[in-house]
Amino acid sequence: MFPLFFSYFNFTTSSSFCFLYLALFLLRLCYSTRIVPESVTVITTTETHNNNATWHDFSKFLHAEQGSHVSGMSELKKYFHRFGYLSETTSNFTDTFDTELVSAVKLYQKRLGLPVTGKLDSDTISAIVAPRCGVSDSSPHGLHTTRHFAYFNGKPRWVRDSPMTLTYAFSPYNMIDRLSITEIRTVFERAFNRWASVIPVTFRETEYLTADIKIGFYSGDHGDGEPFDGVLGVLGHAFSPENGRFHLDAAEMWSVDFDRDGSKVAVDLESVVTHEIGHVLGLGHSSIKEAVMYPSLSPRKKKVDLRIDDVEGVQALYGSNPNFTFGSLLQSENSSNDAAVGSETAFSKWILSLAIGLLIIFLCG
Numbered sequence: 001m002f003p004l005f006f007s008y009f010n011f012t013t014s015s016s017f018c019f020l021y022l023a024l025f026l027l028r029l030c031y032s033t034r035i036v037p038e039s040v041t042v043i044t045t046t047e048t049h050n051n052n053a054t055w056h057d058f059s060k061f062l063h064a065e066q067g068s069h070v071s072g073m074s075e076l077k078k079y080f081h082r083f084g085y086l087s088e089t090t091s092n093f094t095d096t097f098d099t100e101l102v103s104a105v106k107l108y109q110k111r112l113g114l115p116v117t118g119k120l121d122s123d124t125i126s127a128i129v130a131p132r133c134g135v136s137d138s139s140p141h142g143l144h145t146t147r148h149f150a151y152f153n154g155k156p157r158w159v160r161d162s163p164m165t166l167t168y169a170f171s172p173y174n175m176i177d178r179l180s181i182t183e184i185r186t187v188f189e190r191a192f193n194r195w196a197s198v199i200p201v202t203f204r205e206t207e208y209l210t211a212d213i214k215i216g217f218y219s220g221d222h223g224d225g226e227p228f229d230g231v232l233g234v235l236g237h238a239f240s241p242e243n244g245r246f247h248l249d250a251a252e253m254w255s256v257d258f259d260r261d262g263s264k265v266a267v268d269l270e271s272v273v274t275h276e277i278g279h280v281l282g283l284g285h286s287s288i289k290e291a292v293m294y295p296s297l298s299p300r301k302k303k304v305d306l307r308i309d310d311v312e313g314v315q316a317l318y319g320s321n322p323n324f325t326f327g328s329l330l331q332s333e334n335s336s337n338d339a340a341v342g343s344e345t346a347f348s349k350w351i352l353s354l355a356i357g358l359l360i361i362f363l364c365g
Ligand SMILES: [Zn+2]
Pocket: 133, 134, 135, 275, 276, 279, 285, 295
């Protein structure tokens, strides 16, 4: 009996080591696939044609303490004022990190789904310098605990006879050369259809003068009090219902295909267009990073699929498209986690079969 037991003991011990080693190896594999960040925000400071030196300059405020005095901090306050975090009464901004700035930082962190520290930590600075939409983040409704979408003041929406059709057109004078009109038209069609699939509204291209939504690419100051700023920085803006103005910064490296455009500052046209249509319909900015209505978008990043937050927000204004079901949306939101979940499931199955194998060896032994 003894030799048998001994041999069995040896076998299971070595198996256990083997198992442990393999388990650790696989665990490392699984873990390493899951810690890869979803996106890496590359803010290029070396681009000579980047006109947004001011925003990138904000990185010098990293870890600035409350009460400190840093030259140029008034510019950061102007940034917070522009996007709705510092009230208009505080017009004479100083370079001091005062309590108003702390409150602005906290509000900003809350609105952008960042840890609320009130400090200019690296997450916050990265978010501040990221390219973004020019529409202010201020919302009269404050933050909701479960819903993160927002509306403009007074919750305006388009009012038309049912079934609602909104028309759009491209400015005959304010377009760009880097993309063909066919490419631009295709992008807008796809983006409008995405919103139309969730609400009972259809979009149709028409003559510029009579169109509800007037689309154009503009440079610098273009007469609406919201000047564009060159490459990156502000990418575009659109006005609330029923204004219909839809403006994109002509200076961006607009792209419809990142394989074709190698530039580090290329911006996905369709992602920005999908976002701005949300504003045209009456949505404000969301604090959900994955939502189309989140205010910033990194260069070379594509984000075109409406998330539950976007859909709930727009449906609260227009109702649901009768053909729309949340089921399909839930499925697509879950599918983004499939890789991680898949490897985890495969790993659990492997562990289970190994355990069964060892049990069989134990019983047979
Ligand atoms: Zn926006």
